[in-house]
Amino acid sequence: MYMLALSGVIDxxxxxxxxxxxxxxxxxxxxxxxxxxxxQLLREQKIFNSENIPFGKYRVQGLFVISQTPYTVPSTxxxxxxxxxxxxKKGVQWIANLLNLHSNKKEKSIKEKKRQSDSxxxxxxKNEKRSWKLTLxxxxxxxxxxxx
Numbered sequence: 001m002y003m004l005a006l007s008g009v010i011d012x013x014x015x016x017x018x019x020x021x022x023x024x025x026x027x028x029x030x031x032x033x034x035x036x037x038x039x040q041l042l043r044e045q046k047i048f049n050s051e052n053i054p055f056g057k058y059r060v061q062g063l064f065v066i067s068q069t070p071y072t073v074p075s076t077x078x079x080x081x082x083x084x085x086x087x088x089k090k091g092v093q094w095i096a097n098l099l100n101l102h103s104n105k106k107e108k109s110i111k112e113k114k115r116q117s118d119s120x121x122x123x124x125x126k127n128e129k130r131s132w133k134l135t136l137x138x139x140x141x142x143x144x145x146x147x148x
Contacts, residue, residue: 021065021086024052031096038095041102052085063091 028035042048047058054064067084087095 020089021067022089022092023084023086027087027092027095030092031099033099038099041098042095045098048085053083054085061090062088063094064088 022030024035024039028038031038039048039052042054043050043052046055048054053066058064059066065086065088067086069082069084071080071082072078073080
């Protein structure tokens with residue numbers, strides 16, 4: 001197994017112990033969230049492409065590495081390489097911060113919508129009271145006098 005890194009490909013079979021890399025499932029477990037939520041957020045933020053591969057600038061920052069595993073298609077015998085995104089320890093922390101930012105923005109948006117709807121509600125009630133007061137304070141005219 002090989003890892004694509006800043007300077008190329010890292011041979012994972014070497015004796016020296018490499019940095020720990022996490023799959024999206026493992027990172028989601030560490031962050032107490034859902035794997036799909038993480039992947040969707042990373043795609044929405046244009047960090048991952050549609051195939052969940054991080055764009056180069058995020059790999060260069062040391063947040064993600066690409067694991068490339070050779071694979072032989074059984075029916076044809078053709079050799080392929082399967083790429084899988086792995087998340088570094090630094091990347092897991094970075095994603096945690098991103099999730100917190102996203103969550104805070106969502107909470108602010110919900111609070112702002114509630115505040116706006118409350119404001120709209122009270123403004124509507126205030127206008128209703130005004131119109132009621134206007135109808136009560138309108139002086140009687142001859143056309144409004146009761147017939148005796």
